[in-house]
Amino acid sequence: MKTTILKYFTAIFLCLAVMACNKDFLEQPPLDQITVDNFYQTPEQINAFTASLYGFPWFNLNDKTVYAIGDLMGGNLHTYDGQYDPFMKFSVRQDNPRLNEAWSSLFKVIGMSNSVINILPQKAPASIDQNLVKRAVGEGRFMRALAYFYLVRTWGAVPIIANSEALATGDYRIPRHNVEDIYKFIIMDLEYAEQNCPLRYDATNAGRVTSGAAKALLAKVYLYQKNYAKARQKAEEVINSGVYDLLPDYADIFRTKNNNNRESIFAWQWVACPDCWGQQNTNQAYFAPFGQGITETGDGWGSLTPSIDFIRAYEPNDKRRKPSIMTPGEFYPELTSKTNPNGYTYPKDNFISPTHANIRKYIVGSPTSPDGPVYFMRTGINTNILRFAEVLLIHAEAILAGGTSTTDAQALASFNRVRARAGLPPKVLLTFDDILHERRIELFLEHDYWYDLGRIDRAKAISIISNQERGAYYNDTEIGSVRVTPTNNDFLLPMPQSETDQNPKLLEPPVPYDFK
Template sequence: MLNSKSTCLRQKITIMKNKIIIIFLLFLSASCSESFLDNAPEDSLVVDNYYNTNEQVMSAGSPLYGYPWFYFNEKFLICVGDNYSGNSTGTYSDIAQFTLFSVNQGNQFATEGWDALYNVIGTANTLLHNLDTKVSADVDEEVIEAVRGEAYFMRATAYFYLVRTWGAVPIIHDMSQYNAEADVYRNTVEDIYTFILNDYNNAVSRVPVQRADSDAGRVIQSACNAMMAKVYLTLKDYTNAKAKAELVINSGIHGLLDNYGDVFHPRNNNSRESIFALQWVANQGWGTQNVSQAYLAASPKLTNAGDGWGTFQPSIDFQNAYEAGDLRRHETIMEPGDFYPDLVTSEGGYTVPSAGMTSTIAGWRKYVVGSKDEWADVGFMSTNLNTNIMRYAEVLLIHAEAILGSSASTTDSKALESFNAVRKRAGLANKASLTFDDILQERRMELAVEGKYWYDLARMDRTKALAILSNQERGDYNDGDYNDIITRKVTPSAGDFLLPIPGSEADLNPLLLEEPVPFDFNN
């Protein structure tokens, strides 16, 4: 059985789009020089003539950090990671589907997430092909291999999100698959994870241990090890998860920033706490910027840019999950009476109104940069704030959980050291022993609005996860009254732990509805 011609045409168009994206972003950044995203050479931007110097090859890897990920970051990551998990809510129809466990095949943001992740894969595949076929003999092998490692890393990361969100999906890894004769089936979950780990191992053997300041934010070995630690944790391979996390911890490269809120300000992009983050350029054209502030800021006064819509709101359940004294609360959600001297600075700061900001009263603070008065690189639906995919605090929590493993509790000193380092910054007391529930709670509060909590619930005991989700309050406060809740509790089913394959994809390629097949690792 062959795929339809329309499917093949779509795949070929995707490849062309990826090449155009590379040229577009390189051209876009030619006039700037603040980061590796802005270091395109000034000579020919034609792909076939592009891979002639070390600088050109390095620049060819830069688009992997932003544009292909745009619609993944725009709404999908929060919809799945935080709305689906009960951290966040939203009333817009396709967002509400995540809150209500009613995501269907036509959901706009699920489809955009699928498309974006395969766009990342297509961009990585195109780059790997070009590195094999178009590079001049004048380019240093070390440079070629470092960029090749970046492509492997990005492809692995995209597949890690795909397999956890949709389960069995097609492994597209070679240009020969983008033609009219190729059948595209889904591959087994087990083989996808093997493929992911192979790609991360291919990356870690090629990328450098550290980068120059001009290349801060590009993938280094600790990013590969951190992501592998998380993959192994997901697979319950605690021995390897611990070993990979300890490679990052013992590298001496990373550490926690002193103040939690500082992690989420663009002045601290690519700080010592950042291990892998998506990189954005503000006010340079649609698809290159971070739009999160537009949807998270709950008042247009905060941004003074025509956005600040409060599209995503902290759920009542999430608000009630904080321990007393948690310093992260003020830096994550904005509640009546809270004062922020670093926002609306033209008026001396911002105090949250007594009536609240949204139907859940609170608004999100995290990833809200403010207006041009606070940060020059702010525009309508546009900031240059990085999107955290992996940071050091999460590695510490992975390390603690890997030591706990399948035990009911642990008093291991190394597990406690890693875990309590995160709590200390949050102003919370040390714990003398740890359970999985302790770690799950800490991950929820530390990593909120970073698209993590759903994937934590999905990898735990299914009966326990269903009980947690069924008891969450996903409703609203009635007219800003804390004592009057319009309750909304939703009971998911076991089938809700994977999203349906987007209908537009299944229509184009009915083979996606067939049973998954093993992947041929020898091909």
């Protein structure tokens, strides 16, 4: 029986049925009667296929798992929901359905990306502008690199698949490859995207992969490799490009109407339509407070809330707090609905959350809110993957270069730009702990904190996690404390049982990848 990994690679045109969207470059012409032989014949067809890479294949990762790993395991979130609880308590097993969703989603991205990378240059006629072909391949290679960046940080050694179609006739039982080779593969893909994707797009194509997105992801990848000189170089290229900047108001980043704003370097692109599934952002359904009339679509279950530990991590007067989490007495005039026609005020008493707070980020509101459209489990707000604020923090950390502190003027300048927008006083001495804290607050629900803890000194990471309060209030003031101490083995997740059953090579030691 063929391993389930194969189905993600051989369904080349799986996405064609879901491309009738209505948002900027995701709006596509009808694509019926398409085959491998007659596809990629026009610029419209090329743009249509690459557009499908920006949302659909990432859907199962974004739907539940990416924040279960990045924020729940990292201690930023609390849950009462049994499907998430193993991530909070480090008891995830191989048969966990969220694991399979993440794995399948990421290899679906790789399979679809490989279709662009390997088939497009062969099938595109000579009449097609070769710059468009190279740009499209660059988009595919960026997506493949991003998928592998998630895979290697979540599972460590995994199979490198550079040509999905070869699996259809060859041996589908693929070994895992060494982590250092996966990072080399990622960097090669990003360097191609950097060289072949444009600096900017017109408004119709806003949100597509740019050379700046490739540079920003390269900076982050180099940071994980502790290659601080290259991380700094790439971060400075992004900073000095003049393309990106911080939005003045942190809250504006997380408004649907501001998708693909000047701070956004790369984001997954979603559309809200009533009759389609797999193209939308579902986060609001799980994040919005239960029973408060915010969504008015039948969802809004409050399955996840900010953890007590994360709530306590905010400095006084941090302007990011209100747009990130709801706390007693906060008023949100933009969250209008039939229940709350003048806006929504989070209750001051009769606590509706086990941690006395709820999530604000990625909550769009009701069908009558100004950030619509909104349907049941469907909004069109982008998922931020790379923002200019993170590049500034990468730049500061790269200058610190593994040290404990610095007074370097450039490092402080980048770091303090992020703090200034948050309304916080500047630092005159910058420590690594300052950077780790700032990343946690700035990038809340952008799925990085668990991966940040996974890349730092292991004893330090275990100490941080074991001292987090992961429990909840059992009355107005008293906490039922939950403390969890991970082991070294908890910093990588088990591979899905369905995959290892059908491909036993996944359980064998990794091997070098043949780059030929």
